[in-house]
Amino acid sequence: MEQAAQIRRMPIELANKIAAGEVVQRPASAVKELLENAIDAGATDISVLIKASGSNLIQVRDNGTGMSSQDAAQCFERHATSKIAQAEDLENIRTLGFRGEALASIAAIAQVSLKTKRQEGTEGTHVRIEGGEVIETSPCATAVGTTINVRNLFFNVPARRSFLKAPTTEFRHISEVFVTCALANPWTAFRLEHEKQEVYRLAGSRAENFLDALRERLRVVLGSKVARHLVRVDEGTSYISASGFLAHPEHARKSRKNQYLFVNGRPIKSPSLNHAIRSAYDAILPEGQKPAYALFLNVDPRNVDVNVHPSKIEVRFDDDRGVYNFIQAICRRALGVAELIPQHPGAVSSLSFQQERSDSSSSWSPPARADELPALHGHQTSIVYEVEPSRLPSGADPKPSGFLWQLQDSYILTQLSNGILVVDQYAAHQRILFENALEDLRSGAGLSQQLLFHHLICLTQQDCQLLRELDPLAKALGFDYSISENRTVTVRGVPSHIRVGAEKELLQSILDGYKESSETELAPLPAEEKMARSLATRGAIQPGVKLSDEEMRTLIDRLFECNEPYRTPGGKPTLIRVTLEELNRRFDQRMVDHGEPDEIIP
Template sequence: MTPETEATDSLIRIMPESLANKIAAGEVVQRPASVVKELVENALDAGARQITVILKDAGKTLVQVIDDGCGMSPADARLCFQRHATSKIRTIEDLERIRTLGFRGEALASIAAVARVELKTKRAHDEAGYRVQIEGGRLIAAEPCATANGTSVAVRNLFYNVPARRNFLKTPATEFKHIVETFQVLALSHPEVGFTLMHDDVEIYRLVPETDPSPAERLRRRIGTLFGPEYALQTIPVEETTSYLSVRGFLGRPELHRKSRGEQFFFVNRRYVRHRYLEHAVTSSYEQLIPEGTHPFFVLFLELDPRHVDVNVHPTKAEVKFDDERGIYGVLRAIVRRALSMADLIPQLTAAPPASVPATTDAATERPNRRVDLPGATPLRIAPGEISRRLYAVEPAEVEPAPQPTVLPSSVRPETDEEAPEHDTLIWQVHERYILTQIRSGLLLIDQNAAHERILYERALRNLESGFGLSQQLLFPQTLEFSPADFALIEELLPELRALGFDLELFSGRTVVVRGVPDDIRPGDERTMLEDLLAQYKANLPLRLSSRENLARSMARRNAIRPGTRLTEKQMRTLIDQLFLCETPYVSPTGRPTMIRLTLEELDRRFGRA
């Protein structure tokens, strides 16, 4: 058989280059927002300090990106539309050192294959610019032209030669929404760059370059400009460094929660990525801080050696893989939990301790940019009394070493009226329900019942996890009769009940002898404690909690301080100390807030002083 005959019989053909480019374009260019992303990333890689995005008909008719970057030579202007033409990498080793946003050399070729594209570019030292025009992958014109320094790329009639793709585009409102989301991501990643967005001759955004010396302040201002001033005010700064990676950015306060994940931004080496595993490390830290079904706001930047992250996973470069995802997850979760736990304490402290107070290296007084060790930082631990000392300090001259508080019992026992505070302190009990105290930034109002529930809940969880809770033996054991269903439930929960501190003996039938109870039970409650605990446990069953969490919640709710209980100053201070030592001090186990903070700014505004 001759080669000619073989060719005639062959069913496999090599596709024309124009057809192959159109097919490949589908991976890179999915909608007008994809064009905006690729062109703006090229502008950022070119060192632009000002970028303008111009749209017509939500990008279907026109997407134009103008920048003041370094520009290109005439040869590069012609070559950049060839597939796999790039200035970013030369060898396979360069893939391990990628710091630029683009590197695959596919974006411009893909865009040019499905649209009418005009490029104008000029370097600062060139006398004239250069213009390249391409339609459907075919070169139409390449000639000198007059243009400003930098590059302008105009993409018209996207998918004009692929009708099926054009028909699949959504409504202009939907496509414009995707473009705005892409624009916000790119503007967040580079606060030092100015961005302008124009749509149908209407200015949507004009973001000036942020010039503050502090990168954190530049990012905070950009967040406020993009999303509104309330976002900038309700964020918690994060800045931690390890030998493996650094994390910086902002976490939204719990009250800034949203119904969707649309306002969660992860950047790896300033590249926006979607990574559900790492997103979970952040969102799980907000557990019980925000209502179920809602999502926190955050903008986080991870910086690490490019050798530890693979960005060449997908043509859109929105997915990455790490060589130690588990380790990064642990570090990130520890950093976020630490920031959330310190959020309502650190901002109230003075910038530095006065001369009369020795400086401390405790974790609570360290400024940002601390170092933690892999695979994760341990939860914050502060010595009892330290929080009160800082929280209530008024003036440096008045600061005295705080006495070591006593351990708060499960039920704070009311003391007699004679045991009033010996001196005036900035702490009050309001209607025997709330604790009011002055803090550096204003006032802090604490719900004593919700706060004590949180303390008891975490204590019960620790006892259940360790399998050992302190027990007090009863002088006269109590014999209780239960229904068959409750008796069966006690049998099922017996190991957990013993871990909480119950000393129980089960007899045949429905009899249970209670010989010991947890050491923090209120006096006189021994007989009803187990009955009430089972009733609360059954009431929680519709929540589908684990048996441990259900028991911990039930114990906390059963034994927490009741509204109407009078507390002494010492008890109130101890309650606050133990609350801030909790891993999640801001909400009760059932999701009720434990505290409300009123800032001086808010008080001034309410009194008309703003």
């Protein structure tokens, strides 16, 4: 006997209710959607009124374009949108909304009232909808723009309602969504009221430049103390541009609060880009501390997919790795220019004194990396750094002092325009060798220095086996050897750039290092990395080795050409910068004596 069919189409209200769960997880998600609709409608004045942390009432009023009565009746239908019309439009999204499901979702799980009027309309439209069912549509008197009241959110989804956190937590989320939207739209006036208390009143900025407008807003959002010490970022390539501000490390916190990241005006969460920014602070922030920032990225919409998640909070770039590198490089450079992290000595001047430098006979070669960004897709365009001449080292001498001193034959000291730099020669050389080795392993073409006298080593059974396994890696690093039947290895060449005197024992010592790192590492590292680390620790100049001026210079130059100049592969610092401020503080002299500028970058 044939069984009755089990599958049936669910009623639209139920489907909407289920789908709503993805878009509206909490009151703050509804606030976000309504604010984004107001921004898409071109509003210049947006007011949000909240009761009971959004579970009783969320009201968003805007002075945007408003809707015709026909659109007002339709806007709550699922997949109803004015923002895209055909598949190709998905490739070129310039609005915050495009899925046509926010209002349908909100209306499926709340009691909603909409009043809206267009500029050219004579009368407005009032729509009431509850649990997805339209209850009333009528003409009404209202101002141009749109006002939406969302009452009793989740009234028909008791499970979701009971999962809401404490009212203060829910309101904190709302406030966060509000502030994020206000930062991205500094020319728009915003107001937030909770339980009849005005929480924010933000006038629309009159500044012409986005960064100036953003800075005004950050002053309110982050407080004037934090805003006084902002580092400005404004850089671009033909693929991506980034502008915004990074906060001074002293304002870092344990939480992620005050980390704002946007792509094409859309707030996003990206652990990977967070990491890129945080890594720029590595040398100056202890672990667990998170810097504050507001960074706006702009990319051609064709190169970024914003349709990764219904809440549109995640994006994917077609060159994720390139974007990561770009962000890391520009943040490092911005912090370096602001002298918050050590840069190649003289790098600050070099950014502003291109002309002079080319005439200069200084033996400091221009920093190779400091002026270069990873050129995404090969085209690097404008790099804008606004360093006021008055902020540059006095006398605007493009040449750094050139002074170098080796302390205890272990540390190299050099002068920066605002302090001193202490480089640990062993740690620095490890970093250089490590990155070189990785590069050689990748390209398979490590340079070899041939030994005048071949060196013979006798390996144990186990080491011999290991060397055979690692043979391609060892050869790629620049080792040149052969293994005989009786486990004797004739070493004819070793990787170049290793310390003088290390040649003899190097191969054996690398095998030992490789085994050690296999035993001690918590997370297993790829063989290449273990090999590179082993070469770095065994082949680097040891403490206690006297270096010539030229060697010290080369070491510093090459350190600053590294991708991660501040740490050894094992995570130890390679350098420390002692600022004048710190010296003054230690000697208990007040900053005023030195006329420290208030802000780091204008």
